[in-house]
Amino acid sequence: MSYNGTSTTTTEEQLQRAKLIWDYHRMHHRLRPVDAAIGLGSHDLGVATHAAELYRAGLFTTLVFSGGNSPTTKARFPRGEAVHFSEHATRLGVPEDAILLEPDAANTGQNIAFSREVLAAAGVVPKTLLLISKPYMERRSYATARKVWPEVEVFCTSEPLEFTDYLKSIGDAKLVLDMLVGDLQRLIDYPRLGFAVEQHVPDDVHAAYESLIRDGFTSRLISS
Structure with a gap:
């Protein structure tokens, strides 16, 4: 199975790796009234x-x-x-x-x-x-x-959407995977630059990230 958005077709394997990163990015905080x-x-x-x-x-x-x-x-x-x-x-x-x-x-x-x-x-x-x-x-x-x-x-x-539903709502799987990879790069690199506190990245998430970079989902990467 693959997803064909408005640009490049993505494979099922790539989507599975992207979902690992998607799940990691979400914090699952329990909501409560705030100031x-x-x-x-x-x-x-x-x-x-x-x-x-x-x-x-x-x-x-x-x-x-x-x-x-x-x-x-x-x-x-x-x-x-x-x-x-x-x-x-x-x-x-x-x-x-x-x-x-x-x-x-x-x-x-x-x-x-x-x-x-x-x-x-x-x-x-x-x-x-x-x-x-x-x-x-x-x-x-x-x-x-x-x-x-x-x-x-x-x-x-964030909106309580499943990964596949979000892909459909944006309509461009390549863009979404590029964004997932780009945000994870920033999460990894920004603590040493003084922009954020460090977050532990599990090994399987890091491996999925490196694999998607090798596959060319790089348009949102920044020079570091």
């Missing part, structure tokens, strides 16, 4: 959808959407990720006065640091914080927040 939440900007509007669901469920009363633009989002969200995410969330029932905008962040560290400043300016100094991200960005978001904002208790969440 504030941050929706991390990206190409995935599902972040805003999930944020709206959690707001309506009463998990928080203050929501920051953070993000400017990147090469993967500029065409889709020309006015910036935070702005488009906010508009989507308000259409789903989140009141405008519950949302704060952070429109300048260009990476995850900035998402968190700049959102902290936006919250402080609004008089919100949270002790507990929920990070809402793409499914495969949960662990790196957590590791980054523990470095950038160690005083706050951090929880992570």
Whole structure:
């Protein structure tokens, strides 16, 4: 069996390796009410959808959407990720006065640091914080927040999608596998660069990562 998205066909073996990485990236935190939440900007509007669901469920009363633009989002969200995410969330029932905008962040560290400043300016100094991200960005978001904002208790969440359902929702398996590999590279490399706290990577996850790199899922890798 293979998955044929909008670009390259991926094999069943590659998808199995990718699912190992997908499962590792997810933190499986038990959700609870928190003082504030941050929706991390990206190409995935599902972040805003999930944020709206959690707001309506009463998990928080203050929501920051953070993000400017990147090469993967500029065409889709020309006015910036935070702005488009906010508009989507308000259409789903989140009141405008519950949302704060952070429109300048260009990476995850900035998402968190700049959102902290936006919250402080609004008089919100949270002790507990929920990070809402793409499914495969949960662990790196957590590791980054523990470095950038160690005083706050951090929880992570994302849309409750299975791996195959997420592939279908994005429609491009090659892009998703590239992103999975790229996020894991950052998770491995960023602690020594001072951007995140270290996370243990199991041997089977590391082997799957190296195999997918050999297979060419490298468009989201960075020079290190």
